[in-house]
Amino acid sequence: MKIKLAVSLILAAAASGAGRPPALLADAIASAAETGKDAGAALVPLRLKLPKPVFVGTPKNAPPGTNMEKPSGKKRPPVMVPPGCVNAAKDRPVTSSAPTPIIGEVELLTDGDKEATDGSYVELARGRQYVQVDLGKKYDISAIVLWHYHGDPRVYHDVVIQTALDADFISGVKTVFNNDHDNSSGLGVGRDREYFETYEGKLVEPKGATGRYVRMYSRGSTADEMNRYTEVEVYGRPEK
Ligand SMILES: [Ca+2]
Ligand SMILES: [Ca+2]
Numbered sequence: 001m002k003i004k005l006a007v008s009l010i011l012a013a014a015a016s017g018a019g020r021p022p023a024l025l026a027d028a029i030a031s032a033a034e035t036g037k038d039a040g041a042a043l044v045p046l047r048l049k050l051p052k053p054v055f056v057g058t059p060k061n062a063p064p065g066t067n068m069e070k071p072s073g074k075k076r077p078p079v080m081v082p083p084g085c086v087n088a089a090k091d092r093p094v095t096s097s098a099p100t101p102i103i104g105e106v107e108l109l110t111d112g113d114k115e116a117t118d119g120s121y122v123e124l125a126r127g128r129q130y131v132q133v134d135l136g137k138k139y140d141i142s143a144i145v146l147w148h149y150h151g152d153p154r155v156y157h158d159v160v161i162q163t164a165l166d167a168d169f170i171s172g173v174k175t176v177f178n179n180d181h182d183n184s185s186g187l188g189v190g191r192d193r194e195y196f197e198t199y200e201g202k203l204v205e206p207k208g209a210t211g212r213y214v215r216m217y218s219r220g221s222t223a224d225e226m227n228r229y230t231e232v233e234v235y236g237r238p239e240k
Helices: 002-016 022-039 106-110
Strands: 094-096 122-123 128-149 160-164 174-178 202-204 209-218 226-237
Touching: 094 106, 094 209, 106 128, 106 209, 106 226, 122 128, 122 209, 128 174, 174 202, 174 209
Parallel strands: none
Antiparallel strands: 094 128, 122 226, 128 202, 128 209, 128 226, 160 174, 160 209
């Protein structure tokens, strides 16, 4: 009923024509969005705070041996999520497959700093590695945004993102992204595409994923064999 009322408000505001100040229409739309929130129905745009870009554009040609998606050349359109999503990863504990990082600490992954500067990334050794965040409780996850080191347009290999209910990834494991098209990391053949790392990070929408732990694999990049991670954000709502 509330939604109906808000919609008729919008229609009324629009129909009353040029005489109306545009602010009134905006108010009606905002009110509709608020009403939708109450109803748990309307999705809202996910607002991300992006780091500074350090290069403009991406190379036209895909690096050899990659399975690239074509860069759009445009900013990423806003992603719509249910109202009430929070970044459940912020300041949460991080573990990794490498006992000791080569540079930095794994905690850098959830400290809120996404810049492409020295001191903002953790570097793990060559080969298949992962970092893993404990969200502290179960979330319905709507979006995951992952930044590797993005100081140049490199392509990270075998990017696989999984969610699970337990820290050992035995229970309720769901692979929500996998671009390892030749299964060189042995986690299964991925259907997702490789991509140039940029300041926007990689946004994944894990439809229907529920979990407490998020694990992110990689296996070096086109720049070198090392694995560099800068930040991850996991947007979701605590499961009731
Ligand atoms: Ca960080
Ligand atoms: Ca591969």
